[in-house]
Amino acid sequence: MNEPSAGPTLLGVDILWVATLLSAVATLAILVALYAATTVRDPMAKRVKALNERREQLKAGIVASTAKRRVKLVHQSETTDRMRAFLKSLKVLQDEQLKTAQVKLAQAGIRSKDLAVTIIFSRLLLPIVLGGTVCIGVYLLDWFPDWSSLKKLGLAAGSLILSYKAPDLYVQNLISKRTDAIRKGLPDALDLLVICAEAGLTVDAAFGRVAKELGKAYPELGDEFTLTAIELGFLSERRQAFENLGRRIDLEAVRGVVTTMIQTEKYGTPLASALRVLSAEFRNERMMRAEEKAARLPAIMTVPLILFILPVLFVVILGPAACQISDTLIGGKM
Structure with a gap:
């Protein structure tokens, strides 16, 4: 009886077996990606709930909500x-x-x-x-x-x-990770602040609305804006709320926004026009930063191209020819 013919090999390795293994790994990666995409949770829900609870405690003059939390705070x-x-x-x-x-x-x-x-x-x-x-x-x-x-x-x-x-x-x-995340969402937040200001909302209501709209995309920025809206509601001096925002975020652009908000509160200057100018400047800065990264991409991709892409390309192109030559030589010796 004739033995079943083996599949094509490359350097002594069965190509069909390797392809099956890679297919299994790819299928597993697809399943993991689908699971991660379908189980996304709202990152702002827990933070907003905690901030709202803290606001109610400050209004009511309560230090801790439960005895368990009080014991933990005392410890x-x-x-x-x-x-x-x-x-x-x-x-x-x-x-x-x-x-x-x-x-x-x-x-x-x-x-x-x-x-x-x-x-x-x-x-x-x-x-x-x-x-x-x-x-x-x-x-x-x-x-x-x-x-x-x-x-x-x-x-x-x-x-x-x-x-x-x-x-x-x-x-x-x-701090670096949080600052980078806030920097990405600041132009969009300023655009929404402009829309809220032109719609007639107050400053604290505008901050709360922006935090609600951008909380899922930029949870760090939404967290800061929510806290600022809460401070605007119970602090005696609204200027202090803006200064706290600039102190909590290590970003020059945010300090510019804080200065604009303080001047608007003090002198009554138009808020929408000033925020629109700042938003345009931040968008241009973000575009220039993206163009700078894109210009560096060819030089960065040279090493991965040489180490990973070219060997795989050679294997794909020369692999069938090597298999055919190997089968021919083995068949000629038999």
């Missing part, structure tokens, strides 16, 4: 007070340093001011724990016996510096 306050007392005993806690940390946390989207003490305490604790562990391991436990003294010194110094800067690097990373 957090006690832990923060212990950290603050310990730092003050060492005379390493300064008011200016604490305010700077609170501003950074607000720019990162973290509302709790008590975490500023935790950040400062982490700068003191992490070098002792992580850096001290590395130093003990390198110099006392002899972790890397083959390393020279210069390498060991570099590892110890690097661990100490990195552990000291780790909290600041983490917060700065959150």
Whole structure:
């Protein structure tokens, strides 16, 4: 009986088996993409609910809504007070340093001011724990016996510096991501503010409407606008609400918007025309940034083209010919 003929091979690998495996991987990727597309949740629903609850608490003068939350807040306050007392005993806690940390946390989207003490305490604790562990391991436990003294010194110094800067690097990373997300949606938000102003809405109602419309596309910007609308409703000075918005967002464009809003509130200048000019400037800036990235794309794509695309192209073009030559040579020897 004749044995069934094997499929075409390339470098000893069955091409049909590889194609079947790749088809299975592609099918799995399609199923995962469909699941992710059909289970999208509203990112603003939870944030808006929390902000509305906080507004009701501020209006009613309530500190906590439930006993469980009150216990949690008391526990957090006690832990923060212990950290603050310990730092003050060492005379390493300064008011200016604490305010700077609170501003950074607000720019990162973290509302709790008590975490500023935790950040400062982490700068003191992490070098002792992580850096001290590395130093003990390198110099006392002899972790890397083959390393020279210069390498060991570099590892110890690097661990100490990195552990000291780790909290600041983490917060700065959150700030950069949040700022980029807000920058993308700011021109659209200003256009909607112009439409709301021309429609006759008040400033706080316009901010609330823009936050509702753009909350799904730009949740970070919607979060900030919602908080600004709430502050405009209960703060005694509306100027303070705008200044808080500029302080929470580390973006020059937002500070320009804040200045425009303050001047409009103070002098009664037309809001729609000023916001329209700012929106046009921000759109031009975003277009120029996109054109700059597009101009850099050919140079960036050169390395992936050489490493990934050209080898695959050669395999697709020369693969059938190589299989045919291999089958011919094997058949001629038999």
